[in-house]
Amino acid sequence: MSTSQFFISAWNFSPAVLLSGAAAIVWYLAVFGRDRRLGWFCAGIAVLWLTLLSPLNALADGYLFNAHMAQHILLLLIAPALLLLGLPRWPLPPWRMLDHPVMGWISGMGAMWFWHVPALCNAAVASRPIHAVQTLSLLALGSLFWRQIVFPRDGADGLSPVGAVIYLFGACLTCSLLGIIVTLSPVAVCSIYTMPPADHLAMAQTIRNGWGITPALDQQIGGLLMWVPMCLVYLCAIFAQAVRWFAEPGSTLKRPS
C-alpha cells in the first residue's frame, strides 16, 4: 500500500469509540448545560477520536513504536487535560485516597512506566482486550494526574501554585528519564514492533523502505517524543500555574499542616 492510499484508507470507525464520545457530550450537556467551557470538552473528545480512529491508530497497531508513543502521550496527557479543562468542576464525589496530590502524581507517572515494561508493552499490542484496558487506564490515570492541577483541592492537602510547579517539574523529570532510557537503550523496549506479527495493511515495506524508519530509529523517535515534547506540555502547564500565582491575591505560601 502506498503512503497516500494508507492515509486515506486506514481510518477506522469503531462504533464503541464514536458512541462513547457522543455519549460523553450528551452527558455533559445534561449535567452542566451549555457551559462556556464546552469547547474545551469537545476538543478533548475530538483529540480522543483522532487518536483512536485515525491512521495513527493503524500505525500504532503493530507497525510503529513511535506512533504508539504519540498515542500514549495524547491519551495520557492531552486528551484528559482538555476534557478536564472543559469541566466546570470535578464531577466525582470526594475520595480521600485518590484525591491526594501524591496519588495523582503516582497515577500519572505510574501509567507511563507501567505500560512500558517490555512484557506489558508487547501484550497491549498483541491482545485486543489488554489494549482496551490500556487505553481506558491511560485516560483515567491521566485525569487523576491533571485533576490536581485543574481542580486543586482546597485546604492543606491541595496544591498551591508553587507546589503545582514542583509537581509538574517532577513529572517532567520522570518522563524525561523514561524517554532517555527508551532513546538510548541498546535493546528493543517493545520488541513486537521490530517484527510485526501480521502485516494486515501491507504497510511494512512502505514504512521500512519508503519512509526509511528502521526499528532502531523507530524506538529512538518514540523515546524522543517522551523525552522532549512531553515535557513541553508540562512546561505550558507550569506557565499557567505561574499566571495563576501572580494573579492570586493573598498569602503565597501554604503551610504544610
Add this chain to the structure above:
Amino acid sequence: MNEIAATLARAGLLTPEQREHWKMAWLSTVDHKRIGILYLTTALVFFVVGGMEAILIRLQLAVANNHLLEPDTYNMLFTMHGTTMIFLVAMPAVFGLANYIVPLQIGARELAFPRLNAYSFWLVPLGGILLHFSILAGGAPAVGWFAYAPLSESPYSSQLGVDYWALALLVLGIGSVATSINLIVTVLSQRAPNMTLRRLPLFSWIMFINSFLVIFALPVLNAGLVMLLIDRQLGAHFFLPPGGGSAILWQHIFWAFGHPEVYIVALPAFAILCEIIPVFSRKPIFGYEFVAGSTVAIAFLSILVWAHHMFTVGLGHAIELFFVASSMLIAVPTGIKVLSWSATMIGGRIRLNTPMLFCIAAVVQFLIAGLAGISLASAALDWQTKNTYFLVAHFHSVFVGLIVFAIFGALHYWFPKMSGRMLSDRLGKITFWLMTIGFNLTFMVQYFLGLAGMPRRVFTFPDLPGWTAMNLVSTLGALFMGVAGLLFIWNLAASLLRGQPAGDNPWNAWTLEWATTSPPPHENFHELPPIRSRRPLWDEAHPDRPDPVVGANGKVDIVAPEKLRTGVITFIISESCFFAVLILAFLFFNASPQPGPSAHQLDLVKTSLFSLCLFTSSFTMWRSQVSLERGRHRSMQVWLGATILLGGVFIAGQGREYWHLLHRGVSVSSNLFATSFFTLTGFHGVHVCVGLIALLILLGLALAGDFRGTRSFVLHAVGLYWHFVDVIWVLVFSVVYLSPHFS
C-alpha cells in the same frame, strides 16, 4: 596590629574587639556577609590565576607557528583556564554575591544554616588547592574542562592530573550543592514578615530558581566524576570502549550537567542586570512577572537540551532534530529578558555610572552571543563551526561578555554596601572602556577566525591569509582585558583605603539591602521599613505615590516552612539526581547480558530477606517519630534502637553479598555488570551508613535525655532521609535483583 587590620577596621569590616585577632575573626566566621566577601575574594584570586593562563594562551596564539609554549603545556593551560574560570571564579563569585545580598534583600538576619555556609565556602579553597596540586603531582590535567573519555582515562592520561581534577570538582560540586540548599531554605523560611515570594526582588528570585538548577545539575556531574575515578583508580571500564564501556555516556553525563551549568552562571548575571538596570534607569523593571516566569522557563528548558552539545558526535538525525527544536525554544524566554531590560531603559532617566555601563554592555554582548547561539543550535551549521573559533567566540561572549561584565557591574554596585566606601567612578569608567574594547577585540575577530576555519584546541596555527593578523588583534584585546583587571584590583584596594564614604543608599536604590548601614551591622537590620510592594524604599521615600501593593493589602502572615525539613527535602531531591544517573548507567550497561559475572550470581532470596529488614526499619522509624510527637520518650528510644538494628542487619547482609562475590573472584573491574553493581549498591550502602551514624547520634542524645523541644525537628529530618534511603533501595532492588528475572 598591622595595616590590613587597620584598613578592615576603618572600612567597618571589623568590630573594635576583633582587631586583635582579626585573622581568626575572618577565618572562623559564620556571618553570611563575611563569607560572601571571602567567596568574592577567592574568586578574585582565581580570576587572576585564570586570567594569566588566558594571557599565556593568547601569547602562544599571537603569531603563526609560535613555539612559546610546548603543545602539552598549552593543553594543560586551556584545561586549567576553563576549569578555573568556571568552577573557581564564576561559581564562587555568584555564590559570594548571593551569600551577601540575598539575606539582606529578603530582610533576613542570616542564612538558614550559617555553619553549613562556612563549610561550603571552605570547600572552594580546598578544591582549588586540589586542582592546582596536580601541577606538583606529575602535571596538570591536559584533557579540556570537559575531560572527554577515553582521553581522560588512564591508558591515555596516565598521570594523576585527571584524578586531582575529578577530586577537585567533586569537592567543589558538594560545596555548590550545600550552598544552594542553604539559599533555597533561606528564601523559603527566613524571609522578613510581609516579604512574600511575589514581593521578592528579582535578584533574590532568580538566585532562588538558580539554586534549584544547581541541586539538579551538580549531582549529575558528581556521579560522572565518581564513575571516572572508579575507572581510573579501580580499573573499571565505564567510559572505555575496549572494555565494553561507552565514551559517549561520559559526554551525555557531562553535558547533562554542562548545559544547565551555563545557566547556573548565566542566570545570576541576568539577576544582576534585573537589579541594576532599573535602579540606574529610575524606573521599575518592565514586566516583573514575565522576567520571573521566563527564569523558570529557562531553568526548565536548560535541563532538556544538553544533546545540542553533541551534534558532531553522530547521535543520528532523529535526536538532532528534536534537540535543534528544543534548543531554539530557549531563545524565547531569553528574548523576553532582553526585551524587559531594553523596555526598562526606554524613557528612563538613565545615569551612566560604572555599574550601569557594565550592564548595558552586558546586554548588547549577550544579544550577540545569543544570536551566535541560535545559529549553533542548528545542527547543520553546528557541524561546520563546532570545532572552530566560532564556538570559542560564542561561549566567551556568554561567559565574558555577559557574565564577567555583569559581575563587574555587581561589584561596582554593591561594593559601597560591603565596604561603606565608593569605588572610584573615574577609574571604574576607564576599567569599563578597557574591558569593553579588550573583550570585543579579543572575541569578535574570533567569530571570523572560526568561519575562516581555524580549529580550536590546537596549540598553534599555520600562516594562512588573515589568520595571523586576526590572532594578533585577539591577543592585543586579551592584554587590554588584563590591564582592565589590574586596574579594577587597584581600584578596589585604593577605594578600600580612601574611597568616598558611601552612606546607606548611594544609588537611591529601592531594595532592602539599602535600608541598613554600609556595611550592615552584624545582625543586618535594626529596623525594617514596611514591605508592601517590590520596592519598599521607593514607597518610603514617596509616600504620596507608592508602588501598587503586591498581593493582599496590609498584613500578610507568612508561616515559613520548618528549615531542617525543607533542607532535607532539598538534599533528597539532589541525591535523587545522583542515584538516577547511577541507575541509568546500570540499566544502560546491563540491557543486554555480557560475558562474565551477571545478576544471576546474586543471592536473590537472602537479599530479599535483608531488604525486608530495611523496609521494616522505615516502619520502626515512623513509629519512633510518632512516639516522639506523643511525648513517649521511652518508646521513641526503643523504636529508634530497632531502626538502627534493622539497618545494621541490612548492611551486614550487603557485606555478606559483597564477600561472597569477591570470594568468587567478582570484583569491581571484572566486567561492566560488576562495576555498575558495586557502584550503585556501594553508594546506596554509604548512604545507609551515613543514616545509621545520624541515627546513632540521635539515640545517644535521646539516651542522655538531651532531646527536647526543637530537637524533635532533627528526628523528623533524619527520618525523612532514612525513608529516602529505603525508597532508593526499592528502586535499586527492583532494577538490580528483580528485573533480570523478568526479561
